[in-house]
Amino acid sequence: LQKFDLIVLGTGAAASGAAFKCRAAGWSVAIIDSRPYGGTCELRGCDPKKVLVGAGTLIDALRRMNGKGLKSEEARIDWGELMRFQRTFADPVPQRGEQGFQKAGIATFHGVARFTKPGSIEVGSHVLEARYVSIATGAKPQPLNIPGEDYLTTSDQFLELDTLPRRILFIGGGYISFEFAHLSDRAGAEVTILHSSERPLEKFDSDLVDRLLHKTRQFGIKVELQSAATRIERKDGSFVVCASTARGQREFESDLVVHGAG
Numbered sequence: 001l002q003k004f005d006l007i008v009l010g011t012g013a014a015a016s017g018a019a020f021k022c023r024a025a026g027w028s029v030a031i032i033d034s035r036p037y038g039g040t041c042e043l044r045g046c047d048p049k050k051v052l053v054g055a056g057t058l059i060d061a062l063r064r065m066n067g068k069g070l071k072s073e074e075a076r077i078d079w080g081e082l083m084r085f086q087r088t089f090a091d092p093v094p095q096r097g098e099q100g101f102q103k104a105g106i107a108t109f110h111g112v113a114r115f116t117k118p119g120s121i122e123v124g125s126h127v128l129e130a131r132y133v134s135i136a137t138g139a140k141p142q143p144l145n146i147p148g149e150d151y152l153t154t155s156d157q158f159l160e161l162d163t164l165p166r167r168i169l170f171i172g173g174g175y176i177s178f179e180f181a182h183l184s185d186r187a188g189a190e191v192t193i194l195h196s197s198e199r200p201l202e203k204f205d206s207d208l209v210d211r212l213l214h215k216t217r218q219f220g221i222k223v224e225l226q227s228a229a230t231r232i233e234r235k236d237g238s239f240v241v242c243a244s245t246a247r248g249q250r251e252f253e254s255d256l257v258v259h260g261a262g
């Protein structure tokens, strides 16, 4: 049995802040993660996404300047190479992160943390107790509760794709879908976004969303609003997404269906 002032569950942005601040104030601190240290933002979210979106932005700028002083018609995204480059940022994160905690005097543990009673945590063969436990375990994709949802590709899995499918459909019109949709379009895929309500990107400024929506469609990305996925089926090597839309039941065929619905 090991005793601490604070046990932090998770090693992402939320967990790190709490762990380092409490340690600096003189508390004894333990931190636990069931996955490699670093959390979503650095390993499976913001940071890898920014490398990919950066490449998409560059391609777009090059294409727009083609014939205006640049000869850039042949610029294209090499998906496999870009993915390998993206991973060079994430690969060192877990070791560097864990060493950072240890240097600060924070005890590090690996495994799924489980409460056995208030203030008592079991992780692997260790039993830890603390005055406080900070739960910073992040979020996971919400279940859609539709038949065939096992066919969905999560954002984690999207960031591991070594090849880009020809047709990609995103369920849900949030920022993850829009960013990945634009990247996939710039890399050469045919892209569709299904969104259940009238407005995608609901939490963002509506004037900007209108402009983005217009531009998104100009690129050739299909954005189907008021279209709620009701079922995903496998057919001849591809997927068929059935959706209830303002124009009745519709079917969309795709080679990959990505969960971007929160």
Ligand SMILES: Cc1cc2nc3c(=O)[nH]c(=O)nc-3n(C[C@H](O)[C@H](O)[C@H](O)COP(=O)(O)OP(=O)(O)OC[C@H]3O[C@@H](n4cnc5c(N)ncnc54)[C@H](O)[C@@H]3O)c2cc1C
Pocket (backbone or CB within 6 Å): 009, 010, 011, 012, 013, 014, 015, 032, 033, 034, 035, 036, 038, 039, 040, 041, 042, 044, 045, 046, 047, 049, 111, 112, 113, 114, 136, 137, 138, 139, 155, 176
């Ligand atoms: C594709 C994508 C792109 C994004 N882009 C942006 C962006 O550009 N800007 C932005 O601000 N945000 C972005 N986000 C959101 C951002 O990544 C999250 O808001 C942020 O990472 C949440 O941090 P957190 O510390 O709360 O949780 P996380 O970073 O998810 O950390 C939680 C940790 O807890 C661990 N854990 C869970 N359960 C247990 C358990 N029982 N025992 C032990 N460990 C456990 C997990 O393994 C994980 O490492 C993006 C997210 C995604 C998925």
